[in-house]
Amino acid sequence: MELTETDARLVAALRDGLPVTARPYAALGERLGLSEATVLARLTALREAGVVRRFGAIVRHRALGYTANAMCVFDVPDAGAADLGRRAARHPGVTLCYRRRRAAGWPYNLYCMIHGRDHGRVLELYEALADDLGVAEGARAILFSRRCFKQTAGCYGRAAAAGSGAQRPDGARGATVMAAR
Amino acid sequence: MADDALDATDRAIINGLQGGFPVCERPYAEAAARLGLDEATLLARLRRLLDAGVLTRFGPQYRPEALGGTTCLAAMAVPPEHFDAVAEIVNGFTAVAHNYARDHALNMWFVVATADAGAADAALADIQRATGLDVLAFPKEAEYCLDLKLPV
Numbered sequence: 001m002e003l004t005e006t007d008a009r010l011v012a013a014l015r016d017g018l019p020v021t022a023r024p025y026a027a028l029g030e031r032l033g034l035s036e037a038t039v040l041a042r043l044t045a046l047r048e049a050g051v052v053r054r055f056g057a058i059v060r061h062r063a064l065g066y067t068a069n070a071m072c073v074f075d076v077p078d079a080g081a082a083d084l085g086r087r088a089a090r091h092p093g094v095t096l097c098y099r100r101r102r103a104a105g106w107p108y109n110l111y112c113m114i115h116g117r118d119h120g121r122v123l124e125l126y127e128a129l130a131d132d133l134g135v136a137e138g139a140r141a142i143l144f145s146r147r148c149f150k151q152t153a154g155c156y157g158r159a160a161a162a163g164s165g166a167q168r169p170d171g172a173r174g175a176t177v178m179a180a181r
Numbered sequence: 182m183a184d185d186a187l188d189a190t191d192r193a194i195i196n197g198l199q200g201g202f203p204v205c206e207r208p209y210a211e212a213a214a215r216l217g218l219d220e221a222t223l224l225a226r227l228r229r230l231l232d233a234g235v236l237t238r239f240g241p242q243y244r245p246e247a248l249g250g251t252t253c254l255a256a257m258a259v260p261p262e263h264f265d266a267v268a269e270i271v272n273g274f275t276a277v278a279h280n281y282a283r284d285h286a287l288n289m290w291f292v293v294a295t296a297d298a299g300a301a302d303a304a305l306a307d308i309q310r311a312t313g314l315d316v317l318a319f320p321k322e323a324e325y326c327l328d329l330k331l332p333v
């Protein structure tokens with residue numbers, strides 16, 4: 001979908017979130033000089049086109065005790081990767097699942113992120129996932145995160161050009177060094 | 182706000198509203214009804230969860246490719262004694278959106294977010310030059326799940 005100028009402004013205006021007021025789309029429209037009906041119509045279109053992948057509460061998982069974060073990687077046959085990826089995505093604890101290009105010395109092509117409240121539980125979920133996918137021990141690895149050095153909302157493309165550019169008071173858009181994992 | 186400061190209503194809100202927020206004139210009223218709450222209660226709770234930092238945001242998450250952008254995962258094997266200095270160099274690049282230390286010989290994992298694949302390659306080449314370390318790139322070929330849903 002080709003974003004219109006209006007779409008790009010909407011996307012940029014929503015980067016810091018939807019107003020938490022009874023008629024948020026009207027409030028947003030007012031800020032942008034658009035009618036509420038236009039905002040509703042464009043957002044519906046953006047959502048249907050998959051530009052918006054998810055709409056709702058974005059959780060700061062560390063604040064909720066999800067401190068164990070592991071990237072689990074598997075070497076699976078390319079031909080079966082899509083089936084296994086969809087299967088993995090349904091697993092408890094798997095929050096993101098991608099197929100990625102292999103690299104020299106790195107045979108893995110299926111990536112699953114598992115977030116959990118403790119290290120041991122994440123390991124159990126990983127072992128269960130590996131069993132279910134039928135991937136033997138030599139063809140997989142789990143990489144726990146130790147520290148997060150930077151976490152910003154990605155900013156690119158037309159929306160960036162139209163960007164709000166506002167620095168969030170909590171520094172969520174800036175470089176952030178976090179204490180642990 | 183500690184995890185144990187959340188009550189059952191907070192948990193129901195967080196669990197129920199991680200996706201599928203309505204696009205209509207009174208969306209909070211509609212979302213509240215689904216949760217068996219009233220609009221004013223939901224608005225007040227959401228403001229509190231945002232103020233407390235339990236939620237980073239309430240709103241859309243975009244697919245980078247749809248915004249005319251792209252992201253690429255990359256990793257480096259950084260000598261532990263140079264780790265902090267290298268992290269500082271890498272984080273200094275505006276294209277770097279996330280950077281994590283992980284338990285592996287490849288111990289630094291970061292994501293570059295750029296306008297297109299060419300710009301991603303250029304950013305990774307710049308990082309390789311600036312750090313003097315090999316950068317391995319793992320471009321995404323397919324995505325199998327969209328919802329980052331964490332029950333609380």
